[in-house]
Amino acid sequence: MRGWRALGLLGGGAILLLFPLFLEQYKLYLASLTLVYLILAIGLNLTLGYAGQISLAHAGFMSFGSYAVAILGPLGVPFEGGIIVGTAIAFLWGLVLGFPALKVKHHYLAMVTLGFNIIVFLVLRNWESLTGGSFGISGIGRPHWGPLRFLSDRAYYYYILGWATLVVASAYWILHSRWGRAFRAIRENEMRAEVVGVSLRNYKLMAFAIGSAYAGIGGALFAPLLTYIDPGAFTLDRSIQFLMMVVMGGLGRFEGPFIGAVVVTLLPELLRASEGFYLIIFSLAVILMMLFMPKGLVAAWDWMVCRLTRRTVSPAHPPPPPEPAAVLEPE
Amino acid sequence: MPLLEIRQLSKHFFHLSALSHVSLSVEPGELLGLIGPNGSGKTTLFNCVTGVLRPSRGHVFYQGEDITKLTADAVYHRGISRTFQLIQLFPEMTVLENLLMAAQERTGTLFTRLLRRDETEETDRALKLVEYLGLSGVKDNLAANLSYGQQKLLDFGMALMPDPQVILLDEPMAGVNPTMIKALVTHIQDLNARGYTFVVIEHNMEVVMSLCRRIVVLSQGEKIAEGTPAEIHDNADVMDAYFGS
Amino acid sequence: MTDVLQLFVAGVSIGAIYAMAAIGFVLLWQTSNTINFAQGEFVVLPAFLMVLFWTVFRLPFAAALLATLVVSTLLLGLLVKAVLVERLLKMGVLPLVIATIGLSMLIRYSLQQFWTPLALPFPALFSRAPIRVGEVIFTREELMNVLFAALVIGALQLAIRRTKLGWAMQAVAQNRNLAAVLGINVSRLVGLTFMLNAALTAVAAILVAPVYLVKYDIGIGIGLKAFYAAIIGGFNQIRGALLGGLLVGLVETYSAAYISNQFRDAFALIMLIGVLLLKPEGLWGIKEEWM
Numbered sequence A: 001m002r003g004w005r006a007l008g009l010l011g012g013g014a015i016l017l018l019f020p021l022f023l024e025q026y027k028l029y030l031a032s033l034t035l036v037y038l039i040l041a042i043g044l045n046l047t048l049g050y051a052g053q054i055s056l057a058h059a060g061f062m063s064f065g066s067y068a069v070a071i072l073g074p075l076g077v078p079f080e081g082g083i084i085v086g087t088a089i090a091f092l093w094g095l096v097l098g099f100p101a102l103k104v105k106h107h108y109l110a111m112v113t114l115g116f117n118i119i120v121f122l123v124l125r126n127w128e129s130l131t132g133g134s135f136g137i138s139g140i141g142r143p144h145w146g147p148l149r150f151l152s153d154r155a156y157y158y159y160i161l162g163w164a165t166l167v168v169a170s171a172y173w174i175l176h177s178r179w180g181r182a183f184r185a186i187r188e189n190e191m192r193a194e195v196v197g198v199s200l201r202n203y204k205l206m207a208f209a210i211g212s213a214y215a216g217i218g219g220a221l222f223a224p225l226l227t228y229i230d231p232g233a234f235t236l237d238r239s240i241q242f243l244m245m246v247v248m249g250g251l252g253r254f255e256g257p258f259i260g261a262v263v264v265t266l267l268p269e270l271l272r273a274s275e276g277f278y279l280i281i282f283s284l285a286v287i288l289m290m291l292f293m294p295k296g297l298v299a300a301w302d303w304m305v306c307r308l309t310r311r312t313v314s315p316a317h318p319p320p321p322p323e324p325a326a327v328l329e330p331e
Numbered sequence B: 001m002p003l004l005e006i007r008q009l010s011k012h013f014f015h016l017s018a019l020s021h022v023s024l025s026v027e028p029g030e031l032l033g034l035i036g037p038n039g040s041g042k043t044t045l046f047n048c049v050t051g052v053l054r055p056s057r058g059h060v061f062y063q064g065e066d067i068t069k070l071t072a073d074a075v076y077h078r079g080i081s082r083t084f085q086l087i088q089l090f091p092e093m094t095v096l097e098n099l100l101m102a103a104q105e106r107t108g109t110l111f112t113r114l115l116r117r118d119e120t121e122e123t124d125r126a127l128k129l130v131e132y133l134g135l136s137g138v139k140d141n142l143a144a145n146l147s148y149g150q151q152k153l154l155d156f157g158m159a160l161m162p163d164p165q166v167i168l169l170d171e172p173m174a175g176v177n178p179t180m181i182k183a184l185v186t187h188i189q190d191l192n193a194r195g196y197t198f199v200v201i202e203h204n205m206e207v208v209m210s211l212c213r214r215i216v217v218l219s220q221g222e223k224i225a226e227g228t229p230a231e232i233h234d235n236a237d238v239m240d241a242y243f244g245s
Numbered sequence C: 001m002t003d004v005l006q007l008f009v010a011g012v013s014i015g016a017i018y019a020m021a022a023i024g025f026v027l028l029w030q031t032s033n034t035i036n037f038a039q040g041e042f043v044v045l046p047a048f049l050m051v052l053f054w055t056v057f058r059l060p061f062a063a064a065l066l067a068t069l070v071v072s073t074l075l076l077g078l079l080v081k082a083v084l085v086e087r088l089l090k091m092g093v094l095p096l097v098i099a100t101i102g103l104s105m106l107i108r109y110s111l112q113q114f115w116t117p118l119a120l121p122f123p124a125l126f127s128r129a130p131i132r133v134g135e136v137i138f139t140r141e142e143l144m145n146v147l148f149a150a151l152v153i154g155a156l157q158l159a160i161r162r163t164k165l166g167w168a169m170q171a172v173a174q175n176r177n178l179a180a181v182l183g184i185n186v187s188r189l190v191g192l193t194f195m196l197n198a199a200l201t202a203v204a205a206i207l208v209a210p211v212y213l214v215k216y217d218i219g220i221g222i223g224l225k226a227f228y229a230a231i232i233g234g235f236n237q238i239r240g241a242l243l244g245g246l247l248v249g250l251v252e253t254y255s256a257a258y259i260s261n262q263f264r265d266a267f268a269l270i271m272l273i274g275v276l277l278l279k280p281e282g283l284w285g286i287k288e289e290w291m
Helices: A002-022 A025-050 A058-075 A079-103 A106-126 A153-175 A178-188 A190-195 A200-226 A236-249 A256-271 A275-292 A298-308 A324-328 B042-049 B072-078 B095-104 B110-115 B120-132 B148-160 B178-193 B205-211 B229-233 B236-243 C002-032 C039-056 C061-091 C093-115 C140-162 C164-174 C176-181 C186-212 C218-233 C238-258 C264-278
Strands: B004-013 B016-026 B031-035 B057-062 B080-082 B166-170 B197-201 B214-219 B222-227 C130-133 C136-139
Touching: A002 A025, A002 A153, A025 A058, A025 A153, A025 A178, A025 A200, A025 A236, A025 A256, A058 A079, A058 A106, A058 A200, A058 A236, A079 A106, A079 A200, A106 A236, A106 C218, A106 C264, A153 A178, A153 A200, A178 A190, A178 A200, A178 B095, A178 B110, A190 A200, A190 B072, A236 A256, A236 A275, A236 C093, A256 A275, A256 A298, A275 C061, A275 C093, B004 B042, B016 B042, B016 B057, B031 B042, B031 B178, B031 B205, B042 B166, B042 B197, B072 B080, B080 B148, B095 B120, B095 B148, B120 B148, B148 B166, B148 B178, B178 B197, B178 B205, B205 B229, B214 B229, B214 B236, B222 B229, B222 B236, C002 C039, C002 C136, C002 C140, C002 C164, C002 C186, C002 C218, C002 C238, C039 C061, C039 C093, C039 C186, C039 C218, C061 C093, C061 C186, C093 C218, C136 C140, C140 C164, C140 C186, C140 C238, C164 C176, C164 C186, C176 C186, C186 C218, C218 C238, C218 C264, C238 C264
Parallel strands: B016 B222, B031 B197, B031 B214, B080 B166, B166 B197
Antiparallel strands: B004 B016, B004 B057, B214 B222, C130 C136
């Protein structure tokens, strides 16, 4: 199994490094966009998939990164400075938003984050002196390190790839620490997790804030990819798109965001239908998926991996634990 | 000073009273039995003590500190651990991971838990526990794939893992075969001799009578008796509560 | 002063419609733990149906109304319950949230693609001629909206207080397992609640359509306001949703008139966040026990 994994990593890395050399501009753009979405999806998977907190404000957090680089760039701040500022703002707002989230149950959290995304959108649209209002900001510059400039689409693809690698590695590092285990514990049995000393408050806040920070990074990389942003890029619809991405991929699985980002970015291209038809097919797919494959496309991926490595199918997923509710009822 | 003291504890669910004005204290090193018919509020009492439920009225003191309003994780950090009547594990973690999970929050801070990767000490302890409980053969199995008795033992092991001072056992013998019961009784006595304090909810009267030196009886949310096994055995109210008058 | 009063009536009039959607929302949550993210589309679809039956098929008003009610309770009540809820209910809250988000997109974009992306006019049900009371001017439409909403909500409240169905709904809301033990057919009750919700949103649709025009995407706003109303008022109480709906309608109307029309959507939200921070169970809700 180890050998297979190393081989897969090497092969994947080689493909990601080499294939942009042969892509035309539009496909290169799609590849870059997929990487940006991957970063965003990894963040949301941390928040929702691992710590079980629904966030419908991911596009709002993303906008902090986008606007940070778009506003700070012309002021002479280096691009990475913009990324750091945007990510920090997203992290801090993640903490702020995480707090009411602790007091309320998950269904309220959906509403709070949804509302937050709408407020962010309204502020972006109406704070014209800073954000350019509904006209947005255009001519967003791409990064350069001295003589090394990431101006061309291909060079910028590699720049994004670098960040994506960093994000994937850091997420892997976090999820394979005691934190990762605590997140899993919370998701598998929240009440029991609390009774083995897991501070739901600390971990949930951290999961929320780190997930939001990743959204900030993704947003910062997104703006120069399009070179133009306006508030319409950060609506609730986009937040829902990220949610679907993570759910389609497979919640709480490391592979999930990879699958989700690729499918959601490339599906409309493959269908070649008008946007309206695509959205109809997409929403139908989401409903069918919930009904028949609630664990996400990663379930199909697992099956394929098992086939390829000729391993016996790993034991079927065990039944869920008894509802905590049952324990807490008066005897 | 008692190690754990419960004063006038009440808990209502809507208009239903699950506990009313229950007081009891647990001395250090004690092995206290808690019995009562179904629905008498025993598990609710555990839930109130461990912070899983917030009592409606009354107080819980631990080593003189009022812990009534603490959340469950804070209570755990004080050194009170418990098992569950309906087993509560992390089903998609292995036996070893379940045990490590039970210990990891007891030391360090939030950030050392992210940065410090070394876990040899905890793993050693978990391996010793696995052996002590006779779970060595299944230590890498997912908790969900264990037999009922093994799950019960793992739940017990998770309560021991953080090296607590007080362990609350909620029907540890229910549904467990006689050999396993014997093993469990031995474990509890052994650990009690080493200084661990236990409160045990148990329906198996034989076990309670032989295991505990003091027994508290709850009925319909009220404490109706307290005393040595012999006293409880001869108490008419207790017999009434169990078999009706 | 006359302004204030006039806006009050306008606010209550729109708030009453939000309240109906919010009450349906709360009922669904109580009996089936469904957070219906498609509640807005549950209002839009009947509005389109009404346009279909009334102005396209040219049925008489009463017949069109009846047909709309029947079709929407069947589609949005029975069908949604049988296909989606039945299966996802036992899997927890999140799958249903995602599925209803999918459903809302499906309804919205199907209407846009297969019907029209444009706004359809909807004939006014009541005259908009001004009615003078002293110096204050109302329209008949505003007053009738309030009256109708009050009638429907009143009847519903009475039904829940007095009938066995209402009793069963309350029992399920408080404790599903216990309700099942008491011999309540929970699955059938969930179905009934979905039908009741669909009927409520259909009535709301017919009242709101002349005000908003009928367009495929108006559901987003209506659905959001129903959420806000339910949370602000209290998620576990019908009276809470009623209060929340009226408050949202009033805040929206007053803030649009006196503070900023651009930020009109923000004020209800700020109220929402304030309520969540200070009184998470809602202004008129009951604290929920974790049990």
